[in-house]
Amino acid sequence: MSAIETQFQQVRDRIHAAENACGRAGAVKLLAVSKTKPARLVREAWHTGQRDFGENYVQEGIDKIQALQDLVDICWHFIGPLQSNKTRAVAEHFDWVHSVDRLKIAQRLSEQRPGHLPPLNICIQVNISDEDTKSGVSPEDAQSLAAEIVTLPNLALRGLMAIPIPTDDPAAQHAAFRAMSALLATLQDRWPEQALDTLSMGMSNDLEAAIEEGATMVRIGTALFGARDYS
Numbered sequence: 001m002s003a004i005e006t007q008f009q010q011v012r013d014r015i016h017a018a019e020n021a022c023g024r025a026g027a028v029k030l031l032a033v034s035k036t037k038p039a040r041l042v043r044e045a046w047h048t049g050q051r052d053f054g055e056n057y058v059q060e061g062i063d064k065i066q067a068l069q070d071l072v073d074i075c076w077h078f079i080g081p082l083q084s085n086k087t088r089a090v091a092e093h094f095d096w097v098h099s100v101d102r103l104k105i106a107q108r109l110s111e112q113r114p115g116h117l118p119p120l121n122i123c124i125q126v127n128i129s130d131e132d133t134k135s136g137v138s139p140e141d142a143q144s145l146a147a148e149i150v151t152l153p154n155l156a157l158r159g160l161m162a163i164p165i166p167t168d169d170p171a172a173q174h175a176a177f178r179a180m181s182a183l184l185a186t187l188q189d190r191w192p193e194q195a196l197d198t199l200s201m202g203m204s205n206d207l208e209a210a211i212e213e214g215a216t217m218v219r220i221g222t223a224l225f226g227a228r229d230y231s
């Protein structure tokens, strides 16, 4: 087996073990975070059966999307910080955006989503660890942003995303993810008619805790593709 095949199998095994440990078999989708990795490795991952890929940088993502147009059923997720001058490119090329934390960005994505494409799937990014530096709305503001997004015609609000402060303390990992689950539940109660089915949380180091607390999509980079080289 190639390194990619081996690493994808190992991560799938981790996900299945975590799902089974809490009685959630089949509940979690693997989003392969391919930022900084070449299109060649994304193609190799696709051949192992992977379909969902996450990118953080607009131009890098679009270059890969265009290079890989022949891959059937591939689904592209934008998961990085999004500036308003880049919303058009994202609305035109991606299927999901996980990092919406401002109404202005949501409005532009809806206006700029091409009419021949299905609604753009949206997660609101929540700053669940109360960090000054990270993007994301406060849990309190997530409700009011959701209330605006559900009115935008070319967006489909699917749920919430978080990047909790990195920690090896399982109790702290669980606490952040549990707060996210509770927040999604309040949105589901308020908008039962929306398909609010997505909790995008859990990365290479904390996917088990995220799955135990209700993640439906884990975003994994390093464990699948190896360490990133930003040089």
Ligand SMILES: *Cc1c(COP(=O)(O)O)cnc(C)c1O
Pocket: 033, 035, 056, 079, 080, 163, 203, 204, 205, 219, 220, 221, 222, 223
């Ligand atoms: C890079 C990145 C990931 C993947 O992180 P790993 O620790 O490499 O698994 C997940 N989510 C977001 C938003 C990222 O930027």
